[in-house]
Amino acid sequence: MSIGMDSKTIIGLALLAITIVSCQHVDVSHLINSTQHLQDIERGEDWRYQNIYPQLNMSMHDHGDQQKNQSTWIPMTTTRPLNVSKPSLDKFINKTLSSMPSGVCVKEVPTASLTNNIHAHGNGSDPSLSRIQTCCDGYQRNKHIFRKCLPICSKECVNGICTAPETCTCYPDYVRTEAGECKVTCPIGCENGVCNPDGTCDCNPGYFSEPNRKFCSPKCDKKCLNGKCTGPNQCTCNKGYVKDATDSYRCVPTCNPTCENGICSGPNMCLCYAG
Template identity: 40%
Template sequence: MNRLRVPVLFLTVVLCVLVVCEVEGRGRSSRDLPVGVCPETVNVPKTKWKGGKRVQYVEKVKKNACCSGWYYNRKEKACKAVCDLGCDGGTCVEPNVCRCPTSLVLKDNRQCVPPTCKDPCVNAVCVSDDECMCNPDYVPLNNTHCGPQCLPGFHNDPSTLNCTCNTGFKIDPNNSTNCLPICEPECVNATCIAPNTCSCLYGYDKMNNFTCSPKCDDCDNGDCVAPNMCQCNAGFSKNSVGKCVPVCSKPCLNGYCAEPEKCGCDSGYQPDNDPYVCAPVCKIECVNAICVSPNKCSCLPGFRGSEEGNICTPVCSNCINGDCVGPDVCKCREGFSLEAGICSPVCNKSCVNGECVAPDTCRCNEDYMSNASDSHVCYKPCPGVCEHGTCDLDGVCLCDRGYVAENGTCIELKPVNCESCNGTCSDGECWCDDDKPCFRVESAEVAPTTTLAGMELSWVVAGAIILLLLMVMIVVMQRIYSRRKKYETKTPNYYNACGSVVYTVPNTLTKGFNDLDEEEREDTKSVYENVEEEKHVQKQLLSSEDNV
């Protein structure tokens, strides 16, 4: 039985060793990771071809990342714990766990400060609130006081608890039972532990034999006034992690505060006239624009971008036939001039009844035609013949004096009596005040001439009337002629009853009317009646012509 137990026990031990090794092997990957680093599995979308088709799938990939409550410090390239309340003067060793230096104590779980003792510690150091720890070579006398421990060369007086000092020592003024070594010069931030021998206080480093300075882990841009207590220099202040950083009274635009009241510029920016402003840098100069960000121009008001990103061209609301040389500033091309903000064509002569559409080129208005002899003058043809008148440029027939426009031509005005229109005559022509023709009635003999001169009937009607009058006159003259012929046959010599000589025949003027016989008197009376009838017919002719 004892022989069987040994192999069984051996196998059991080997099995346990294997199990332990397996467990350690599985957990080694997590334990070997740095502090604050945790493994995690992420889904990574991937694509592959399967059966000639593109198939998307998700592959789980393991990677390391900072654990919850930790952040990645790029400068130290490590995961650092995060203390939500801060860890001023100490070190955040775990999430929301602040560890203070040995000379400081943690307050409110966020700030490391020197401990506070209500009663001062004598020959001791306040290591915790209301807790004193004796300096080296001192022994406690009570909660706050420590008495010196007599070293060789010293002795204590048991009755007074004072040490009797040897050479190089002096009585402690605070404890007459203790002897203090004498150091000349006095120790600074140190304790004189032997004649002319100083020992630095806790948290201080020795500078020379008699002076010690406080030690701070990080006190750039400041003075270490106590162990791990940094007082920032003028122009600096502590940031959230307790470091002294420069202070600028104004925010640094496009930069950061590099020194007190002095900004450092971000990449792509350079100092401006304003010490708190960093201006963007454009490698290619902006034309009619300002550089608003690195290598990016923004056009000034009145300008717009072009194909060349650094050049902005002026904008004109209307610059046809010209070149835009500035915002809404148009420079007209040759042959054009600026009128009411528009480059209009210039013609050497004004366009009459037309508009200037190109340099020295007129375009006629609607219904107007260009004059072949002068291209700057346009005219409209008269719709009619415009006889006895003149056609003006607007196609209006301007009739001559004594004519009026009717149906596109000029017809002669009917003369009126000058007495009815206050007319006047000059050089044989009579005109009314309203410039119409008129005539004056002076005698029966001139009436027909004046009347005929003012007839407004057409030539056909006038010809017909004249022909009718001629026929009447011919009939009358024929009748008169036949009667005279008859008288000449009967009595060749007689006196006209109207008192005038109608015609003479030899030996007739001396014969009186009373000398005639009865038959001759009847003939003479008949001739007189014929003459009176002829005068009456002439008066009727004159009257009919006036009516015409």
């Protein structure tokens, strides 16, 4: 049985009505969630973006509002350094962030045109060159803060902040040692010693105080060759070196595999005999 034109029109209108009703019930929750996610990131409330700068070991809850008011605000972890008062840490964080360089440098690159057969003129020292902004050597781009570059410290800054390439700035009441580590100082405490009323350290036997008497370092009777003094008369070898069999203050390089017809002159580096 054939369906007349009127019947087809009715069926078409019915299908159109069903389509309209279906469109009114499109699930837009993913759009709402995406918007909420972006707002959380902007407020610093998305935990996945709170570890971008792990060296700033302080409280997001206590200090988040203050940091967001600064142009150099950087997301931070959720714990504050032990034994450091909140006012002292606030002052230190604000002063340190405001004095940190941007880490952004200008670099000249060949000028390129997006249009064929058109010669573009760059804004560099030569028309064929254009100037762009990029991170300076020793810095890396912050993926979540536009036009911000962060310094790179190959070793984590414990009890401090990475403020320049391979440079840690210590928290209040901590002092930087020759090895670049941040050690607790008096009146909080004196590692390998005791605190005096004037804030200096008296060191235990086998340790000596630095010129400022803020911390104690282990003492070795002889210099550690290719290593460092990590305890009273105790040397720890640098990476790629092992203790010499006859001299505990001397570390010698190691090669794997061993050097044939030569000597190991450095970590995995062979120096061949003549001939």
